[in-house]
Amino acid sequence: MSIDKTSTPPEDHVVENPEAAAGAATVVDPRLLVREQGFAGYITEFKRKIKAGDLGSIPVVIGLVIIWIIFQSLNSNFLSANNLSDISVAMVGTGMIAVGIVFVLLLGEIDLSVGSVSGVAGASFAVLNVNHGMSEWLAFVLAILTGTVAGAIHGFVFAKIGVPAFAVTLAGLLFWNGFMLQILGSNGTINLNSDGMVAKLTTYYFSDVAASYGLAIAVTALFFLSSYFGNKRREAAGVPSRPVSETILRTVLLAIVAFAVAIVYNQYKGLPLAVVIFVGVLLVTDFILRRTPYGRKIFALGGSVEASRRAGINVEMVRISVFAISGTFAAVGGLFIASKIASANQGAGGGDLLMNAIAAAVIGGTSLFGGRGRTWNALLGVLVIVSIQYGLALQGIASPVQYMITGGVLLATVVIDAITRKTQKTAGRA
Amino acid sequence: MVHVSATPVLALRGVSKRFGAVQALTDVELEVHAGEVVALVGDNGAGKSTLVKTIAGVHPIDEGVIEWDGKAVSINRPHDAQNLGIATVYQDLALCDNIDVVGNLYLGREVRKYGVLDEVEMERRSRELLDQLSIRIPSVRIPIASLSGGQRQTVAIARSMLGEPKLVILDEPTAALGVEQTAQVLDLVERLRERGHAVILISHNMADVKAVADKVAVLRLGRNNGVFEVKSTSQEEIISAITGATDNAVTRRAARTSGEIKK
Ligand SMILES: Nc1ncnc2c1ncn2[C@@H]1O[C@H](COP(=O)(O)OP(=O)(O)O)[C@@H](O)[C@H]1O
Ligand SMILES: [Mg+2]
Numbered sequence: 001m002s003i004d005k006t007s008t009p010p011e012d013h014v015v016e017n018p019e020a021a022a023g024a025a026t027v028v029d030p031r032l033l034v035r036e037q038g039f040a041g042y043i044t045e046f047k048r049k050i051k052a053g054d055l056g057s058i059p060v061v062i063g064l065v066i067i068w069i070i071f072q073s074l075n076s077n078f079l080s081a082n083n084l085s086d087i088s089v090a091m092v093g094t095g096m097i098a099v100g101i102v103f104v105l106l107l108g109e110i111d112l113s114v115g116s117v118s119g120v121a122g123a124s125f126a127v128l129n130v131n132h133g134m135s136e137w138l139a140f141v142l143a144i145l146t147g148t149v150a151g152a153i154h155g156f157v158f159a160k161i162g163v164p165a166f167a168v169t170l171a172g173l174l175f176w177n178g179f180m181l182q183i184l185g186s187n188g189t190i191n192l193n194s195d196g197m198v199a200k201l202t203t204y205y206f207s208d209v210a211a212s213y214g215l216a217i218a219v220t221a222l223f224f225l226s227s228y229f230g231n232k233r234r235e236a237a238g239v240p241s242r243p244v245s246e247t248i249l250r251t252v253l254l255a256i257v258a259f260a261v262a263i264v265y266n267q268y269k270g271l272p273l274a275v276v277i278f279v280g281v282l283l284v285t286d287f288i289l290r291r292t293p294y295g296r297k298i299f300a301l302g303g304s305v306e307a308s309r310r311a312g313i314n315v316e317m318v319r320i321s322v323f324a325i326s327g328t329f330a331a332v333g334g335l336f337i338a339s340k341i342a343s344a345n346q347g348a349g350g351g352d353l354l355m356n357a358i359a360a361a362v363i364g365g366t367s368l369f370g371g372r373g374r375t376w377n378a379l380l381g382v383l384v385i386v387s388i389q390y391g392l393a394l395q396g397i398a399s400p401v402q403y404m405i406t407g408g409v410l411l412a413t414v415v416i417d418a419i420t421r422k423t424q425k426t427a428g429r430a
Numbered sequence: 431m432v433h434v435s436a437t438p439v440l441a442l443r444g445v446s447k448r449f450g451a452v453q454a455l456t457d458v459e460l461e462v463h464a465g466e467v468v469a470l471v472g473d474n475g476a477g478k479s480t481l482v483k484t485i486a487g488v489h490p491i492d493e494g495v496i497e498w499d500g501k502a503v504s505i506n507r508p509h510d511a512q513n514l515g516i517a518t519v520y521q522d523l524a525l526c527d528n529i530d531v532v533g534n535l536y537l538g539r540e541v542r543k544y545g546v547l548d549e550v551e552m553e554r555r556s557r558e559l560l561d562q563l564s565i566r567i568p569s570v571r572i573p574i575a576s577l578s579g580g581q582r583q584t585v586a587i588a589r590s591m592l593g594e595p596k597l598v599i600l601d602e603p604t605a606a607l608g609v610e611q612t613a614q615v616l617d618l619v620e621r622l623r624e625r626g627h628a629v630i631l632i633s634h635n636m637a638d639v640k641a642v643a644d645k646v647a648v649l650r651l652g653r654n655n656g657v658f659e660v661k662s663t664s665q666e667e668i669i670s671a672i673t674g675a676t677d678n679a680v681t682r683r684a685a686r687t688s689g690e691i692k693k
Contacts, residue, residue, distance in 0.1 A: 233550050237550045237553075239557060291547050291549075292545070292546055292547050293540050293542060296537070296547060297535065299529055300529060300537055302532075303526030303528040304525065304527065306522070306524055307523075307524035307526050310539075311537040311539075312539075313537075313538055370528075371526070371528030371529075372528055
């Protein structure tokens with residue numbers, strides 16, 4: 001039932017004309033991928049994907065493991081619950097921005113303004129809430145909308161006027177940085193209420209041990225049930241489905257990771273709110289990209305703009321909305337970063353933030369060439385970058401070395417991306 | 431295989447098209463019946479693509495009449511042609527390399543359930559369609575990037591089949607394909623005919639034309655230069671009509687036997 005076999009049996013359709021028939025001598029395509037049942041089939045399929053250059057997240061996961069082993073051997077505190085928990089909270093700000101970058105990269109475009117826009121969001125919240133006494137919720141929503149609007153403006157200039165996204169968002173980088181400095185005013189730093197809502201984004205932990213385990217169970221169960229019933233539907237419709245053994249294998253792997261994380265959190269302060277929100281965002285964005293018609297349009301544009309246009313896709317609207325999404329996530333990330341330092345200051349959104357956000361998306365496995373990637377890539381990528389930051393900080397190594405190492409990792413990733421692309425092409429045309 | 435008595439699905443009567451100083455088409459006549467493959471041949475610049483684009487609604491005609499099922503219609507936009515049941519597969523295929531076969535077949539007209547992509551249903555229908563057309567590809571779930579040129583062409587043609595068109599126009603579907611891949615595409619063209627679609631096939635390749643077409647319509651410098659029965663016409667006759675090497679015995683004879691030559 002679960003044999004992935006696409007061939008029609010060699011049909012005895014009448015070939016009226018001998019010339020064509022002579023050419024079509026091979027009745028059964030030798031390249032048919034007949035997937036054996038069960039575990040062996042899974043391995044065969046896996047090998048085929050590797051050969052075709054379809055590496056997915058494998059390089060980054062291997063890279064992450066190597067990085068962790070190196071830092072752990074240098075300092076046994078690296079893999080402590082305390083450090084891992086801190087890493088996972090610190091990564092959320094950059095990670096949120098990277099989620100927006102994944103959307104833009106899927107179009108094959110770039111957004112250089114996200115650092116500055118994130119700074120504007122933090123500053124807007126601080127000015128509205130602290131200086132003007134606006135309610136936290138309203139200030140929070142307005143701060144995020146600032147990012148949405150900024151992104152939509154970039155998208156409009158790019159899509160409607162045809163200015164390259166690189167140039168529009170470079171202008172945005174300067175403009176929004178100036179805008180932030182302007183609204184922060186002369187004194188430059190605004191401290192946030194340390195018990196306030198934004199501060200809590202990164203300081204709140206669900207200390208009850210049940211929270212971590214509950215989330216781990218929920219995520220695992222959700223995955224299993226959706227895979228299981230998805231497969232049932234496929235079977236019912238008579239299309240190839242995964243063997244149950246494969247679903248179980250995947251579920252077990254996920255459960256191991258989820259519970260390992262839960263155990264680590266419970267050894268320290270508990271489950272961080274920031275991580276819960278981040279995982280929620282990843283689940284929702286992944287669903288939008290891979291399961292909705294809107295997400296399909298984004299991938300289509302990343303594959304071929306001309307094909308998308310002929311298929312009736314409103315290219316301009318998709319472009320504008322994707323930049324608006326990028327701006328929105330930049331703002332959300334900005335609020336998490338402001339939360340971490342409990343203030344909005346003149347340096348916000350600058351430094352290596354932009355580079356780290358783009359690097360995270362790319363290191364995680366999102367293609368620079370458009371049309372390939374998932375928002376989960378942002379999680380993996382930012383985990384690599386923040387792990388390097390924290391690992392080097394534990395060694396007391398200053399940021400110059402950190403920049404060089406992150407640069408090296410980024411280079412390795414884009415090289416893999418370029419090779420993957422080539423391999424896929426040749427695998428297809430061989 | 432020519433159904434002289436039946437009303438043609440599509441008939442062009444005295445169609446002309448001008449681009450500024452260029453008279454691209456002059457008084458062109460063409461008839462296509464259901465279950466018939468008409469090859470449209472001619473030298474570069476003869477007006478084949480222009481003719482196809484007038485039918486597909488890309489360039490509205492200046493003069494003449496387009497008849498659909500015997501009734502005069504006006505085709506001013508691609509949408510008009512699609513609504514009539516005309517599907518066109520252009521030479522540049524317009525597929526998304528990064529999306530799988532199912533996704534490409536349904537691009538822009540995805541099957542939804544509660545607003546979410548119904549992948550299972552799209553995959554089921556895709557398999558059904560590909561089976562009906564006997565199209566062989568490694569898997570419907572691999573990206574288009576990993577298909578060969580011939581397989582891509584068959585996917586593009588299958589995509590045009592989703593709207594159940596009455597007329598399918600293929601612009602040079604076998605250009606740039608190898609021998610085996612060409613055969614795959616020609617097989618598919620035959621299957622379209624068996625299913626009762628009318629097919630207009632633009633081709634430069636005489637072997638392809640002889641292999642699948644029922645009739646050959648030759649264009650030369652924007653005018654008809656003969657419509658031939660493929661079975662009773664030699665390759666040389668067609669070629670001389672294309673190149674205009676002659677107003678000679680061959681073409682005159684062809685004119686007498688087919689009785690359809692206008693010019
Ligand atoms: N959009 C256009 N604008 C101006 N001239 C055109 C246009 N399209 C085609 N032509 C002219 O019409 C003539 C026929 O072209 P075309 O239909 O492309 O020929 P074919 O496809 O048979 O090679 C050529 O002289 C070409 O230059
Ligand atoms: Mg042409």
